[in-house]
Amino acid sequence: MSDxxxxxxxxxxxxxxxxxxYFIGGKTQDEIAGQLDLSRQAVQRLVALAVSEKLIRFxxxxxxxxxxxxxxxxxDRFELQFCDVIPGDAQAPGSIAxxxxxxxxxxxxxxxxxxxxxxxxxxxRTMRTAVEEMDTLDRPQHKIVxxxxxxxxxxxxxxxxxxxxxxxKLGAQRFPMPAPVITETIExxxxxxxxxxxxxxxxxxxxxxxxxxxxGEIGWNAxxxxxxxxxxxxxxxxxxxxxxxxxxxxxxxxxGRVLQGPINDRVASLPLECPPQRLTVIxxxxxxxxxxxxxxxxxxxxxxxxxxxATASAILSN
Amino acid sequence: MSDxxxxxxxxxxxxxxxxxxYFIGGKTQDEIAGQLDLSRQAVQRLVALAVSEKLIRFxxxxxxxxxxxxxxxxxDRFELQFCDVIPGDAQAPGSIAxxxxxxxxxxxxxxxxxxxxxxxxxxxRTMRTAVEEMDTLDRPQHKIVxxxxxxxxxxxxxxxxxxxxxxxKLGAQRFPMPAPVITETIExxxxxxxxxxxxxxxxxxxxxxxxxxxxGEIGWNAxxxxxxxxxxxxxxxxxxxxxxxxxxxxxxxxxGRVLQGPINDRVASLPLECPPQRLTVIxxxxxxxxxxxxxxxxxxxxxxxxxxxATASAILSN
DNA sequence: CACTTCTGCGAGCAATAGCTCAACAAAAAT
DNA sequence: ATTTTTGTTGAGCTATTGCTCGCAGAAGTG
Numbered sequence: 124m125s126d127x128x129x130x131x132x133x134x135x136x137x138x139x140x141x142x143x144x145y146f147i148g149g150k151t152q153d154e155i156a157g158q159l160d161l162s163r164q165a166v167q168r169l170v171a172l173a174v175s176e177k178l179i180r181f182x183x184x185x186x187x188x189x190x191x192x193x194x195x196x197x198x199d200r201f202e203l204q205f206c207d208v209i210p211g212d213a214q215a216p217g218s219i220a221x222x223x224x225x226x227x228x229x230x231x232x233x234x235x236x237x238x239x240x241x242x243x244x245x246x247x248r249t250m251r252t253a254v255e256e257m258d259t260l261d262r263p264q265h266k267i268v269x270x271x272x273x274x275x276x277x278x279x280x281x282x283x284x285x286x287x288x289x290x291x292k293l294g295a296q297r298f299p300m301p302a303p304v305i306t307e308t309i310e311x312x313x314x315x316x317x318x319x320x321x322x323x324x325x326x327x328x329x330x331x332x333x334x335x336x337x338x339g340e341i342g343w344n345a346x347x348x349x350x351x352x353x354x355x356x357x358x359x360x361x362x363x364x365x366x367x368x369x370x371x372x373x374x375x376x377x378x379g380r381v382l383q384g385p386i387n388d389r390v391a392s393l394p395l396e397c398p399p400q401r402l403t404v405i406x407x408x409x410x411x412x413x414x415x416x417x418x419x420x421x422x423x424x425x426x427x428x429x430x431x432x433a434t435a436s437a438i439l440s441n
Numbered sequence: 442m443s444d445x446x447x448x449x450x451x452x453x454x455x456x457x458x459x460x461x462x463y464f465i466g467g468k469t470q471d472e473i474a475g476q477l478d479l480s481r482q483a484v485q486r487l488v489a490l491a492v493s494e495k496l497i498r499f500x501x502x503x504x505x506x507x508x509x510x511x512x513x514x515x516x517d518r519f520e521l522q523f524c525d526v527i528p529g530d531a532q533a534p535g536s537i538a539x540x541x542x543x544x545x546x547x548x549x550x551x552x553x554x555x556x557x558x559x560x561x562x563x564x565x566r567t568m569r570t571a572v573e574e575m576d577t578l579d580r581p582q583h584k585i586v587x588x589x590x591x592x593x594x595x596x597x598x599x600x601x602x603x604x605x606x607x608x609x610k611l612g613a614q615r616f617p618m619p620a621p622v623i624t625e626t627i628e629x630x631x632x633x634x635x636x637x638x639x640x641x642x643x644x645x646x647x648x649x650x651x652x653x654x655x656x657g658e659i660g661w662n663a664x665x666x667x668x669x670x671x672x673x674x675x676x677x678x679x680x681x682x683x684x685x686x687x688x689x690x691x692x693x694x695x696x697g698r699v700l701q702g703p704i705n706d707r708v709a710s711l712p713l714e715c716p717p718q719r720l721t722v723i724x725x726x727x728x729x730x731x732x733x734x735x736x737x738x739x740x741x742x743x744x745x746x747x748x749x750x751a752t753a754s755a756i757l758s759n
Numbered sequence: 760c761a762c763t764t765c766t767g768c769g770a771g772c773a774a775t776a777g778c779t780c781a782a783c784a785a786a787a788a789t
Numbered sequence: 790a791t792t793t794t795t796g797t798t799g800a801g802c803t804a805t806t807g808c809t810c811g812c813a814g815a816a817g818t819g
Contacts, residue, residue, distance in 0.1 A: 139503035146499040148513060151775065158523065160550050164799060167776065173501075181464040182498045183491075185457035195466060205476065232478050469805065482769060485806065 134169075135178065141166050142173030186210050193435040197428060200439070201420040204402055204427045211432040219249050222408045225429050226253035226335065229404065231260065233333060234293060239264040240332045243393075244285050245271050245371045247337025247346060249406045254289045265295040268327045270334060271371040271392040272302035298327060302391045304352040304372045309388050316391065328393055333402035338419055340411045341366040341374060357386050368415020370395060370405065370424060377414070379422010399426045406430065413437040452487075453496065459484050460491030504528050511753040515746060518757070519738040522720055522745045529750040537567050540726045543747045544571035544653065547722065549578065551651060552611060557582040558650045561711075562603050563589050563689045565655025565664060567724045572607045583613040586645045588652060589689040589710040590620035616645060620709045622670040622690045627706050634709065646711055651720035656737055658729045659684040659692060675704050686733020688713060688723065688742060695732070697740010717744045726752040735759060 137159070144155045145166075152166045159166065173179045183191070190208040197206045207229070209221035230253060234242065242265060244250060269286040290297035301320060306312040315321065328334075339346050341361050347353045347369060353361075364382050366374040371392040375381045381395055396403065405419055408431040417438045419425055430438070455477070462473045463484075470484040477484065491497045501509070508526040515524045525547070527539035548571060552560065560583060562568060587604040608615035619638060624630040633639065646652075657664050659679050665671045665687060671679075682700050684692040689710040693699045699713055714721065723737055726749040735756045737743055748756070 135503070136505055139501055139505040140509060143501050143506060143509040147501065147509070153775075162799060163776085165797095167778095168797095171777085178501060178503050180500045180502060182500060183457055183461050183465065183496060184498060185453070185496050187454055187457040188461060191458060191461040191465070471805080480769060481806090483767095485808095486767090489807085 134172070135176070137161075138169040138173040138176065139178050141169035142179040145170050146179055190432055190435070193432065193439065196439055197420070197435060201428075202423070203420075203425075206427065206435075207429045208435045209408075209429075209431045219252055219408055222406055222429055222431055223249055223252035224256050226250070226404070226406045227256035229429065230254070230289075230335065231257055234260060234262055234265060237262070237264070239266070241266045241268060241327050241330045242289075243268045243270050243328055243331045243334040243336075244289060245269075245334070245336030246273060246285050247339065247407075249337045249408075250285045250335060251288070253335075253406065254285055254292065257289070257292050259292050262293045262295055265293055266298060266327060267293070267295050268298040268324060268331060269300040270328070270336065272300045272304045274303045298324060300324060300391070300393075304347075304391065305357070305386065306389045306391055312389050312391050324393060329400075331401055333404065334399075335404045335406070336370050336425075338405045338407045338412060338415045338425075339369045340415050341369060342411075345411070347372065353386070360384070361386055367418035368412075370419060375418055375422055375424065377418045377421070379418045379420070379424050381422075381424075395424055398423045402426055404429060408434045410434075410437070417441060452490070453494070455479075456487040456491040456494070457496050459487035460497040463488050464497055508750055508753070511750065511757065514757055515738070515753060519746075520741070521738075521743075524745065524753075525747045526753045527726075527747075527749045537570055537726055540724055540747055540749055541567055541570035542574050544568070544722070544724045545574035547747065548572070548607075548653065549575055552578060552580055552583060555580070555582070557584070559584045559586060559645050559648045560607075561586045561588050561646055561649045561652040561654075562607060563587075563652070563654030564591060564603050565657065565725075567655045567726075568603045568653060569606070571653075571724065572603055572610065575607070575610050577610050580611040580613055583611055584616060584645060585611070585613050586616040586642060586649065587618040588646070588654065590618045590622045592621045616642060618642060618709070618711075622665075622709065623675070623704065624707045624709055630707050630709050642711060647718075649719055651722065652717075653722045653724070654688050654743075656723045656725045656730060656733045657687045658733050659687060663729070665690065671704070678702070679704055685736035686730075688737060693736055693740055693742065695736045695739070697736045697738070697742050699740075699742075713742055716741045720744055722747060724748070728752075728755070731755040 141155055141159065144150045144158065145152065150158075152163050152170065155161075156163045156166045161169075187210060190210050194206040194208040197203060197208070207225045209225050226249065234240070244267060246269075267286050267290045273284060286297050286299045289295075302315050306315060341358060342348070343355075343358060345358070348355075348358050352372065361374050361382070364374075364384055365376045366382060367377040368375060372390045373381050373392060373395050374387055381387065381397070403425045404427040405416065405425040406429040407416055412430070413434055416428065416430065416434065420428065420438070459473055459477065462468045462476070463470065468476075470481050470488065473479075474481045474484045479487075505528060508528050512524040512526040515521060515526070525543045527543050544567065552558070562585060585604050585608045591602060604615050604617045607613075620633050624633060659676060660666070661673075661676060663676070666673075666676050670690065679692050679700070682692075682702055683694045684700060685695040686693060690708045691699050691710060691713050692705055699705065699715070721743045722745040723734065723743040724747040725734055730748070731752055734746065734748065734752065738746065738756070
């Protein structure tokens with residue numbers, strides 16, 4: 124055995140000793156320095172070494188641990204500003220309740236701020252439930268802006284009227300989008316977007332602090348289809364193009380690239396920002412959301428995620 | 442489930458989250474506070490809670506870990522100033538080399554000090570080897586004092602001449618004890634102790650910074666007997682009285698009480714200090730030392746211990 | 760319903776840990 | 790043998806953490 128190796132081993136022994144005394148023995152570095160007859164700095168270096176060499180390991184005995192781990196990996200992998208992973212609820216697997224509460228908490232935290240703020244919202248079951256979970260809060264200074272219409276082209280409205288409900292909770296100013304989600308024709312869309320209100324919404328969005336949106340899958344029985352925003356033909360055409368999901372009706376492929384084509388050409392929602400110019404939170408959980416969320420994150424269509432444990436795990440295991 | 446329990450659970454969740462971010466995520470408490478929207482102090486309390494509730498556990502992946510654990514338990518149990526536990530050496534089990542090196546390091550550390558110092562030493566194989574392991578060090582200002590004679594009553598000397606060897610290493614002043622370990626009669630001992638040199642040794646010991654001694658078992662083939670310091674009759678008598686071990690020839694029982702009786706009445710060594718008035722290190726390892734060391738520690742005959750992993754473990758499992 | 764008790768909070772401050780830098784020493788290269 | 794390089798050290802400084810205290814709201818009590 125070489126002398127260098129011996130020295131290195133001795134160093135590791137000392138590092139292990141120092142780390143033991145520090146973390147397990149709960150002593151200060153000064154005390155350890157006295158005990159091992161080293162300078163305090165030497166002890167600090169040994170402790171740092173033990174940590175960086177993984178001699179000392181931290182283990183968290185709590186269900187939250189797995190969630191934190193997943194959240195951390197998602198944040199790193201997709202460069203997110205934050206990621207909330209809700210522990211899988213044994214009582215109600217597949218329920219969106221947990222995720223909705225987490226979104227509600229994020230909304231409350233943000234909106235508690237007294238400085239006037241513009242907040243954009245999408246639609247969907249998760250967003251709607253999240254708003255219901257929120258406490259009422261008196262914030263008339265805020266502005267709630269819809270990123271997406273809530274009518275089908277036949278004029279009937281989706282029940283997920285997120286802007287209005289959220290603005291009600293706050294007593295805030297509301298800016299719904301008086302338009303279908305997807306128009307009948309490209310001309311219809313162009314006509315709509317020529318209107319004053321669209322310019323206003325666009326300007327408001329530019330000032331917005333954050334956007335909170337759901338994420339949907341593309342397929343039969345997907346919300347977009349079930350609620351009549353998309354026809355059977357639309358769904359088929361999108362599937363053909365490799366659509367992996369949609370946010371505020373904008374369909375994108377598995378890499379998160381917004382699709383070019385006859386359906387997106389008729390989407391009246393405010394355009395997706397890629398990369399996001401402000402905090403952009405997507406929320407969703409369940410097996411059907413795995414592919415859409417993964418795609419949206421891969422394409423940097425969002426800068427934050429709220430989901431549950433099972434979904435988070437599945438998103439990472441591709 | 443009561444509301445109080447829910448709140449407590451929520452608190453633990455938060456504590457777990459904070460602890461995860463702090464220890465595993467490596468973030469500062471300030472960053473965590475921002476992320477969880479709490480004050481820094483709240484985060485510090487949560488982290489402390491997680492530690493105190495053992496939500497977060499530290500594990501050291503290194504052979505030293507077991508030694509540190511044993512050392513810590515011994516230090517607590519017997520109120521020691523320090524305890525060095527040397528990792529069990531798979532190559533040389535039962536060897537005293539490791540322990541001797543550790544004692545040598547302790548001696549070097551202490552004696553490196555430039556301020557003049559008095560150091561008392563006992564005898565024995567471990568002490569002798571320890572001194573051999575030491576580097577030479579120029580410290581003529583120190584004084585090395587023997588706690589024990591090194592002659593049998595027939596006049597032949599033990600080969601473990603620790604004082605002289607140690608003083609040689611240091612160029613230090615030496616104060617051997619010119620006497621048998623155990624005298625023939627009580628009168629002999631009294632005569633010896635009336636001599637000027639005994640008073641001097643006593644005074645020196647009173648000024649000593651530390652004592653380093655070995656610990657011996659009582660029985661046939663024990664060093665005291667093999668080297669002729671004790672007769673067969675002495676050993677039998679001591680065994681009868683429940684002797685569990687000896688330090689500088691003073692025999693004590695399993696509770697560490699120094700025995701009263703015809704053998705200790707003839708011991709010429711300086712008396713044991715109980716409780717020790719200075720750092721008093723006992724060193725030893727091996728199956729035969731388990732009982733003597735345990736007894737010595739139980740009776741607070743020493744304030745520090747150097748031993749090996751197997752012996753430490755055995756001392757604790759009684 | 761008023762009052763007391765108690766828990767938990769944040770501010771401020773003291774203690775502890777981490778970082779940077781200049782100096783030095785050992786190893787490598789010339 | 791001398792110079793260069795590389796790595797290690799402790800001092801000094803800054804950032805981070807932990808502790809104490811007074812206060813405020815919740816819980817309990819007469």
